[in-house]
Amino acid sequence: MEIIVFLIPLALILGAFFVGCFIWMTKKGQYDDLETPGHRMLLDEHNKVINNNTHKGEL
Amino acid sequence: MSACIHCDQEVIHAHYHSEDGRECGPFCCQGCLTVFNVINFKGLSEYYEIKKNVELFKKRAPVELRSNHYSYLDDVDFLNEYAHKNLHNELTMEFYLEGIHCAACLWIIEKLPTFVNGVSASKLNMGRSVATVSISNLGKFSDVARELDNIGYRPHPLKVNQSTKDLKIKEERSMLLKIGIAGAAAGNIMLYAVSLYAGAGPEYEELFNAMTVLFALPVLTYCSYPFYRTSYLALKNKTLSIDIPIAMSLIMGGVMGIYNMINHVPENYFDSLTALVFLLLLSRYFLKTIQEKGLSTTDLHFFYQGESVLKVDPNDFSKNQEIHPKFIKEQDYLRILPNQIIPADAVVVSGESYLNNSLLTGESGLQKIKANDHVFSGTMNVSGELIIKVEKASSETRLGKILKNVENGWGQKAQIIDITNLISKYFVAAVFTLSFILYFWTLRHHGQKEALELALTLLIVTCPCALAIATPLTFIRTLSKSAQKGIIIKDDAVVEKLSKAKYIYIDKTGTITQNQLVVDQMNIYHQTQVTLEAVIYNLEKHSLHPVAMCLKECVKISNPEVMNVEDAKEISGVGVSGIINGHFYEIKNYGIYEDHKLMADFHIQDALRTDAKASLDALRLQGLKIQILSGDKKENVQAIALELGLNENEYQAELSPEKKSQIIKSTPQSIMVGDGANDAIALASADTGIAVFGAMDISLRAADVYMNYPGLSNVAELMTISKETMKVIRRNLVLSLCYNSISVLLAYTGHISPLTAAIVMPVSSLTVLISTLIGTKTLRGLWK
Numbered sequence: 001m002e003i004i005v006f007l008i009p010l011a012l013i014l015g016a017f018f019v020g021c022f023i024w025m026t027k028k029g030q031y032d033d034l035e036t037p038g039h040r041m042l043l044d045e046h047n048k049v050i051n052n053n054t055h056k057g058e059l
Numbered sequence: 060m061s062a063c064i065h066c067d068q069e070v071i072h073a074h075y076h077s078e079d080g081r082e083c084g085p086f087c088c089q090g091c092l093t094v095f096n097v098i099n100f101k102g103l104s105e106y107y108e109i110k111k112n113v114e115l116f117k118k119r120a121p122v123e124l125r126s127n128h129y130s131y132l133d134d135v136d137f138l139n140e141y142a143h144k145n146l147h148n149e150l151t152m153e154f155y156l157e158g159i160h161c162a163a164c165l166w167i168i169e170k171l172p173t174f175v176n177g178v179s180a181s182k183l184n185m186g187r188s189v190a191t192v193s194i195s196n197l198g199k200f201s202d203v204a205r206e207l208d209n210i211g212y213r214p215h216p217l218k219v220n221q222s223t224k225d226l227k228i229k230e231e232r233s234m235l236l237k238i239g240i241a242g243a244a245a246g247n248i249m250l251y252a253v254s255l256y257a258g259a260g261p262e263y264e265e266l267f268n269a270m271t272v273l274f275a276l277p278v279l280t281y282c283s284y285p286f287y288r289t290s291y292l293a294l295k296n297k298t299l300s301i302d303i304p305i306a307m308s309l310i311m312g313g314v315m316g317i318y319n320m321i322n323h324v325p326e327n328y329f330d331s332l333t334a335l336v337f338l339l340l341l342s343r344y345f346l347k348t349i350q351e352k353g354l355s356t357t358d359l360h361f362f363y364q365g366e367s368v369l370k371v372d373p374n375d376f377s378k379n380q381e382i383h384p385k386f387i388k389e390q391d392y393l394r395i396l397p398n399q400i401i402p403a404d405a406v407v408v409s410g411e412s413y414l415n416n417s418l419l420t421g422e423s424g425l426q427k428i429k430a431n432d433h434v435f436s437g438t439m440n441v442s443g444e445l446i447i448k449v450e451k452a453s454s455e456t457r458l459g460k461i462l463k464n465v466e467n468g469w470g471q472k473a474q475i476i477d478i479t480n481l482i483s484k485y486f487v488a489a490v491f492t493l494s495f496i497l498y499f500w501t502l503r504h505h506g507q508k509e510a511l512e513l514a515l516t517l518l519i520v521t522c523p524c525a526l527a528i529a530t531p532l533t534f535i536r537t538l539s540k541s542a543q544k545g546i547i548i549k550d551d552a553v554v555e556k557l558s559k560a561k562y563i564y565i566d567k568t569g570t571i572t573q574n575q576l577v578v579d580q581m582n583i584y585h586q587t588q589v590t591l592e593a594v595i596y597n598l599e600k601h602s603l604h605p606v607a608m609c610l611k612e613c614v615k616i617s618n619p620e621v622m623n624v625e626d627a628k629e630i631s632g633v634g635v636s637g638i639i640n641g642h643f644y645e646i647k648n649y650g651i652y653e654d655h656k657l658m659a660d661f662h663i664q665d666a667l668r669t670d671a672k673a674s675l676d677a678l679r680l681q682g683l684k685i686q687i688l689s690g691d692k693k694e695n696v697q698a699i700a701l702e703l704g705l706n707e708n709e710y711q712a713e714l715s716p717e718k719k720s721q722i723i724k725s726t727p728q729s730i731m732v733g734d735g736a737n738d739a740i741a742l743a744s745a746d747t748g749i750a751v752f753g754a755m756d757i758s759l760r761a762a763d764v765y766m767n768y769p770g771l772s773n774v775a776e777l778m779t780i781s782k783e784t785m786k787v788i789r790r791n792l793v794l795s796l797c798y799n800s801i802s803v804l805l806a807y808t809g810h811i812s813p814l815t816a817a818i819v820m821p822v823s824s825l826t827v828l829i830s831t832l833i834g835t836k837t838l839r840g841l842w843k
Contacts, residue, residue, distance in 0.1 A: 004263070008266075008270070011247070011250070015243060018243070019239070019240060019243045022236075022239045022243075023236060023239070023240075026232050026235050026236050026239070027232065029228070029232070031232070031235055032228060032231070032232075033184050033186065034186075035184075035185050035186040036165060036183060036184055039161075039162040039185065040165060040169070042162060043109060043162060043165070043166045
């Protein structure tokens with residue numbers, strides 16, 4: 001059961017790491033808007049959008 | 060039926076866009092078609108590709124075609140007040156956008172920098188429909204706003220109070236941090252607590268126990284701070300709050316756990332307590348987020364400032380300058396266009412028109428105005444163009460004063476002691492008495508140590524957590540489900556107040572009636588030579604009289620033929636006449652004449668809403684006493700009452716806004732349903748104010764509930780919802796009190812231990828959770 005001497009600190013370090021991440025993310029404002037970024041990441045960048053006024057949509 | 064490409068609404072009269080011999084469409088209106096063209100011209104047609112792939116979650120209204128110049132956005136005064144500098148030292152302004160509904164909107168709004176000159180960044184928050192736009196030195200906010208308007212998102216600049224906004228964000232983040240830390244600690248404690256319950260060997264016992272104490276410390280101090288704070292505030296104000304017994308349990312649990320650890324007894328209640336702190340914080344956080352999504356007065360603030368107005372040069376009326384209504388000053392000359400709300404108390408300099416006073420007085424008739432007449436802020440110019448000279452601006456106007464009253468009355472609403480806090484009063488007393496009895500009883504039979512331990516344990520395990528979690532959860536469910544149905548409830552106290560209401564006051568105009576004159580009867584005695592529709596349409600073509608307007612509206616559906624009218628005349632106060640195809644036609648005294656012979660007559664009325672009678676009956680069935688309060692003339696109200704089958708004492712007419720408020724204030728447990736500025740005070744003075752759709756934005760600031768649908772039909776449903784919700788809450792209350800009685804029983808028989816607490820406490824929370832989710836049969840039916 002000596003393994004516990006190793007496991008407990010390991011659990012503590014892991015836990016502290018994730019709690020630390022959570023605190024950092026909250027302070028950075030990643031939880032301020034939970035709706036928009038989810039949609040934003042789904043939109044692909046297409047170069048065709050920029051500039052050409054001749055581009056007409058076909059529907 | 061097909062759907063409009065731009066707004067996805069059903070198309071009734073299809074508009075098509077044709078180009079190179081191909082047709083694109085259908086569109087529901089010219090507005091949507093124009094927006095479609097603008098978007099395509101800018102090379103942004105990918106918008107429609109994206110839109111195809113998203114599931115709609117908000118229905119979008121068709122685009123209204125309006126031309127605003129927004130030049131006031133570039134005024135230095137305006138910028139000083141509304142714009143701020145971002146991190147890159149660029150001017151930044153926030154806009155509330157109408158019509159934000161899906162990812163395609165997000166895409167196109169954030170593409171602003173690619174198609175508007177001078178925009179350096181644009182970010183949209185979809186939940187709030189607020190775009191934050193930054194511009195470089197070259198850019199102008201007027202360009203941005205015009206472009207946004209062109210692509211169908213009407214922008215309203217928001218006045219951002221940076222310090223309150225920062226404070227709000229800080230508060231929200233600290234709440235999240237507390238939840239996160241409590242959750243992490245509760246989970247980790249569980250690891251060690253389970254090992255202890257499972258019988259960890261004596262060599263580990265003390266180590267594991269010390270670990271639980273280590274994890275519990277931040278939860279019992281940092282995360283539980285809100286409970287201590289509200290308890291302290293409640294005690295200071297000599298009131299009671301459900302947080303007091305919770306804080307007591309937490310403190311007792313902490314003291315006992317540490318005391319046990321020092322005395323090498325591996326026993327504490329930290330596993331149950333931390334889990335409960337986590338759940339409590341979580342449920343409160345959700346309740347708060349849902350409430351903030353609903354009516355937030357700060358967000359609504361910008362609305363009533365309204366549209367921009369045209370200021371004209373006093374010497375040359377053809378010179379216009381667009382200004383924000385906030386900057387209207389006395390002695391300014393303003394140009395008022397048809398269908399514009401008059402922004403200040405003023406005197407008419409030139410022009411003739413009809414005014415709709417219903418927003419201010421509740422009168423359904425239109426008032427004719429000409430030069431030198433006085434007009435009041437908040438009334439609507441119906442037909443002609445006017446030049447007015449401002450006498451009183453903003454808060455000095457009659458409307459401004461009404462609004463001020465609303466704001467002052469805002470905080471004075473009687474706060475009810477909600478049901479959980481009421482219970483907690485008896486609860487605290489009962490728990491303390493029981494603990495004392497237990498202490499002295501054990502003291503006599505056993506020792507001092509056992510007595511103290513048992514009494515403390517009782518205080519800990521009777522923590523009313525199930526109660527404290529269940530109530531917010533029930534309200535969260537009701538508030539969010541109602542919001543999905545288009546009923547936005549301001550906060551949980553409103554639900555409780557609604558369930559107790561006995562009287563309901565209803566405004567007439569716009570609530571029971573449609574606030575729109577319609578031809579409700581047309582008797583045709585003889586056929587005319589040309590169709591009757593064509594006669595009406597061509598004679599009334601140029602008339603701005605309200606009767607003419609609604610006649611035109613009535614015949615528009617049949618697409619009347621345009622004909623030549625000779626000798627067309629409009630005699631003010633009498634009617635119109637003219638010669639078509641050699642016959643002399645007249646429209647006067649609600650009749651249509653051909654060669655002086657009466658061919659048809661018609662009747663005009665502010666029509667009842669179709670759902671009015673059924674809704675009133677439903678409300679009566681709920682046991683509410685109904686009374687209609689109206690500012691309209693007695694005969695109009697009487698006619699409506701007769702049609703609805705109301706008694707003499709169920710309506711009152713010719714009331715001023717102030718008088719209405721008095722009547723309502725003198726009746727406790729009353730609900731007021733209404734819309735329009737004349738109802739603002741009434742809505743604020745009632746126990747619960749319900750603003751129905753179409754309400755002036757001002758009413759929203761005074762109301763507790765906002766309905767997304769016109770008319771009364773949802774009010775009865777709301778009453779059912781509130782009553783059923785309170786039923787669920789009462790059931791949860793009984794359930795959690797049962798569990799607490801079990802805990803007390805166990806404590807008295809000496810069977811209480813951390814292990815039993817670890818079983819009983821989560822089970823009780825789980826039971827109320829399930830009870831909340833199940834709701835009642837009626838609620839389940841409504842939520843479907």
